[in-house]
Amino acid sequence: MISFKEVNRKLGRFEVKVASFDIPEGCICGLVGRNGAGKTTLINLLLGLIKPDSGEIVIDGMDYENNEKDIRKLLGFVLVDELFMQHLTPEDNGDHFGSFYEAYDKEEYRHFLEKFNIAGRKRFKDLSRGQKLKCQFAFALAIRPKYLILDEPTANFDPEFREDFWKSIRQFTSNGINSVLLATHLTDDLDRMADMLIFMDEGKIICNGDMENFRQQYRILSGEKYLLKNIPKEYVINIEEGKYSSKALVINKHGFPDGLTDQPASIEEFMYHYSKRGEGK
């Protein structure tokens, strides 16, 4: 299990301040938020690339201070940055960095490269952005980690590969032990696949928990404007007024007036309304 305990980190004027939360085993956790919300900083903290100013990150009972090497054996990653050496081929990169991992499976890495249609003998810098990410994804799987940390890889994947990607993720977590933390802007996939969601804004975690709770807690109500206006303000995150019908994102804690259509909020709707909060109330 990955546990964040009151982690705080200041980077210039920007500050990531996250309340305690856990990512349990066997789960696909979506990490969403606008650009600059703090997702990458959270991932860098989790990967031990930066240290928290206060609080601690515990992975399977271990912290970076005392068990850095053991933690790193558990983590596979695909980051926005191009991690591999540009002038080496994907195969050479894999073999070079794989030598640091006891569990690295050379054959499996090559198998994934082949499966993802990556020319193993082409130089890494000559690959497209999507191919580079596929390559790093293949490596992340080949080191047989327990946790996969993925920072916005899906946007650069072609639709065909996206299906393969999700298949691999499902397969990865199917043992009930491995978990995935996936930062992405493609929320449709998360709506279908994620077990857990973390939504960040301005360096803080606005909501986190399992998807079922999220769907229960946040609802989209549509109907007449005056009916929506009757809902107590503390439950309304945002109302968007339309010419014929209005929509509102609300917290599901109250019996809503009759005549309104009630449905669970998708992640995209939640993010949209959250970003507009205060504008249309």
Place this chain on the structure above:
Amino acid sequence: MIGKLINDYIMTGRSTPLKDNPGGVGDVAMFPLVMQIVIILRGIITGGSAYLWSDALRDSIFTIVYLIIWISQIKHPLKMSRMYYLCPMKREERVVYLKNAYLFRSIFHSLLIVISCIALYVVSDTGIYPLLYILPCGLMYSFLSNVRDNKKDFVRAVILKPAMYISSYIQFTLPASGFKTGDLVFIACSFAFMLLIELPIFISLMRTVKEDIKHIAICEEGCLGC
């Protein structure tokens, strides 16, 4: 262990191309300029003596070795890419990894210098006295490293490298034997230059290298912007 170090040396060299390293290109571009200065200096000192084939052979051995080391230092800067920080290593292991990589390349450079000195002694008429200067100076040169984040040290290294090359090269103007008074003054001045200028700068740069290795082992300090 040695196999891994050789592999790392080759991999890092291949993945740090000179053309993607503007500072590096500038550094290498300095080499012909330095050579030009050296040739003029040599002409002034020797009074324009005829340039023989044996001189050409000797200069080639000497210059090529220096150029290889010069390029190698640029292609193997003292830093780690972000991926290394993510691989399973403790901070202490990263320090050892960096130290080993640095020592490996420095010893490799030293080996080239030693071989070139033997070659100079065997194939050219270079006497023992020039080699007594060229060898220690070359060994110091072998251990220099490109630390680009520290501008003060970068400037020192950039000045020291050509200074070592030039001061070593002009030792060839010494005759193999039968020194005159002028030659003895020249030898004394050369060693004074090495001991009073080159060596102190070299020692301060080595201190920086030691400190840098400790800092580079921490991602936040060693990988800013990488």
